[in-house]
Amino acid sequence: MHELADASGAVIRPYFRVDVSITDKTDPDDAAVYDPVTEADRNGEMAIRNLIRERYPRHAILGEEHGREGEGPELWVLDPIDGTRSFIGGFPTWGTLIAFNDGEAPLLGVMDQPVTGERFVGTPDGAFLAERKLHARGCRDLDAAVLYATTPDMFSPTELPVFEDLAARVQLRRFGGDCYAYCMLAMGLVDLVVESALQPYDIQALVPIVRAAGGVVTTWEGGAPDQGGRIVAAGDPRLHEQVLTRLAGV
Amino acid sequence: MHELADASGAVIRPYFRVDVSITDKTDPDDAAVYDPVTEADRNGEMAIRNLIRERYPRHAILGEEHGREGEGPELWVLDPIDGTRSFIGGFPTWGTLIAFNDGEAPLLGVMDQPVTGERFVGTPDGAFLAERKLHARGCRDLDAAVLYATTPDMFSPTELPVFEDLAARVQLRRFGGDCYAYCMLAMGLVDLVVESALQPYDIQALVPIVRAAGGVVTTWEGGAPDQGGRIVAAGDPRLHEQVLTRLAGV
Numbered sequence: 001m002h003e004l005a006d007a008s009g010a011v012i013r014p015y016f017r018v019d020v021s022i023t024d025k026t027d028p029d030d031a032a033v034y035d036p037v038t039e040a041d042r043n044g045e046m047a048i049r050n051l052i053r054e055r056y057p058r059h060a061i062l063g064e065e066h067g068r069e070g071e072g073p074e075l076w077v078l079d080p081i082d083g084t085r086s087f088i089g090g091f092p093t094w095g096t097l098i099a100f101n102d103g104e105a106p107l108l109g110v111m112d113q114p115v116t117g118e119r120f121v122g123t124p125d126g127a128f129l130a131e132r133k134l135h136a137r138g139c140r141d142l143d144a145a146v147l148y149a150t151t152p153d154m155f156s157p158t159e160l161p162v163f164e165d166l167a168a169r170v171q172l173r174r175f176g177g178d179c180y181a182y183c184m185l186a187m188g189l190v191d192l193v194v195e196s197a198l199q200p201y202d203i204q205a206l207v208p209i210v211r212a213a214g215g216v217v218t219t220w221e222g223g224a225p226d227q228g229g230r231i232v233a234a235g236d237p238r239l240h241e242q243v244l245t246r247l248a249g250v
Numbered sequence: 251m252h253e254l255a256d257a258s259g260a261v262i263r264p265y266f267r268v269d270v271s272i273t274d275k276t277d278p279d280d281a282a283v284y285d286p287v288t289e290a291d292r293n294g295e296m297a298i299r300n301l302i303r304e305r306y307p308r309h310a311i312l313g314e315e316h317g318r319e320g321e322g323p324e325l326w327v328l329d330p331i332d333g334t335r336s337f338i339g340g341f342p343t344w345g346t347l348i349a350f351n352d353g354e355a356p357l358l359g360v361m362d363q364p365v366t367g368e369r370f371v372g373t374p375d376g377a378f379l380a381e382r383k384l385h386a387r388g389c390r391d392l393d394a395a396v397l398y399a400t401t402p403d404m405f406s407p408t409e410l411p412v413f414e415d416l417a418a419r420v421q422l423r424r425f426g427g428d429c430y431a432y433c434m435l436a437m438g439l440v441d442l443v444v445e446s447a448l449q450p451y452d453i454q455a456l457v458p459i460v461r462a463a464g465g466v467v468t469t470w471e472g473g474a475p476d477q478g479g480r481i482v483a484a485g486d487p488r489l490h491e492q493v494l495t496r497l498a499g500v
Contacts, residue, residue, distance in 0.1 A: 148339065172335060174339060187340055
């Protein structure tokens with residue numbers, strides 16, 4: 001996992017905050033010339049795929065940019081840049097997501113931030129940021145919780161009022177998280193992440209990190225989160241249970 | 251400016267992401283014991299104040315945590331942690347803001363992120379991130395713009411629909427910026443920041459950074475931004491003019 005993250009980080013890092021000030025975005029010809037995000041995304045994923053193919057030629061791979069290859073049951077699930085909009089805006093709150101799924105569930109997960117040098121790792125032995133072992137914090141009551149979602153724009157018209165109702169009851173709600181919010185939950189700094197419209201590669205790497213830190217992550221219906229969709233993660237299982245009740249039947 | 255930022259960074263850094271997992275937030279007695287954000291805020295500002303008093307005893311100081319002291323006209327304007335909510339959540343998108351106002355306008359500004367090691371500096375000779383000179387990018391049309399605001403919750407009931415109307419016309423709108431968004435605008439990665447309910451210490455340090463990079467920052471009415479309130483910053487003066495028209499009369 002570390003080799004894969006090292007390789008993708010080396011590819012992606014040079015594309016971050018490149019000077020596009022000479023490009024007038026309102027000139028459509030100019031805008032078509034160079035798209036650093038797409039290039040970083042594609043090349044980063046390819047770097048990871050190449051290494052997996054070399055080492056584990058029988059494993060399957062599912063990635064955001066280049067789709068699925070191979071048959072499994074062992075499956076690597078990749079998102080080279082989770083949080084492309086943060087990446088575009090120059091914010092460091094994006095990450096490279098790498099999950100290893102043994103055919104049952106995501107067993108190992110990495111969220112790598114190659115610019116700040118942070119690497120969050122989830123394993124059956126615990127969740128870690130470098131040497132620090134991560135622990136989600138206790139927070140039983142909704143009105144004491146810090147809630148994150150990437151953006152209000154991710155919710156459908158039927159989901160948004162339910163999210164807004166939840167958000168009105170917490171101590172603090174904030175937008176702009178992407179994968180970063182799940183890692184902060186595993187660190188005991190965020191209590192809740194409630195999102196929608198996620199892809200499998202948006203969540204699988206984060207599942208082992210959240211779970212190994214003592215948190216819970218499921219769909220809004222309480223099912224396995226592996227296929228993405230509508231996701232709720234909580235640092236405290238008691239809070240998770242409460243929130244599921246509020247999200248039921250949407 | 252660098253000495254001040256070094257001093258505050260050394261004080262604030264140890265409070266970031268402290269392990270509060272042992273604290274059950276739902277126990278009110280426990281929660282009262284230790285508030286790392288407040289401590290970091292207060293002590294960070296005090297470190298800056300002490301250095302200013304030593305070196306420039308006749309200058310006035312205005313800070314978020316400890317108010318105003320001295321008479322000016324030279325005035326230092328301080329926000330030890332701009333983006334306390336990001337700080338609380340463990341996100342690196344907050345900064346220490348230090349402005350020097352010569353009695354007319356903010357002349358020098360620093361946005362220092364002591365965890366990632368980023369320091370954005372605005373001077374009459376240009377805006378810089380380390381050795382890189384910053385340039386805002388051209389973006390004439392609203393529908394090509396990347397728009398940031400810290401949170402939709404900062405707008406009043408009369409302001410929110412106007413912001414929402416603006417946000418519906420841009421290419422991408424995102425929340426969660428605080429001071430970071432203005433620095434990304436100066437870097438040519440964000441085109442617009444539209445906010446409300448800012449304090450003088452939320453904006454004065456950012457004004458020289460935005461202006462030296464070629465951007466424009468004013469109130470929604472087009473006036474001097476120094477006293478905060480409702481603020482609009484744009485990387486392209488043509489875009490700024492357009493947006494002012496849309497915000498007029500709110």
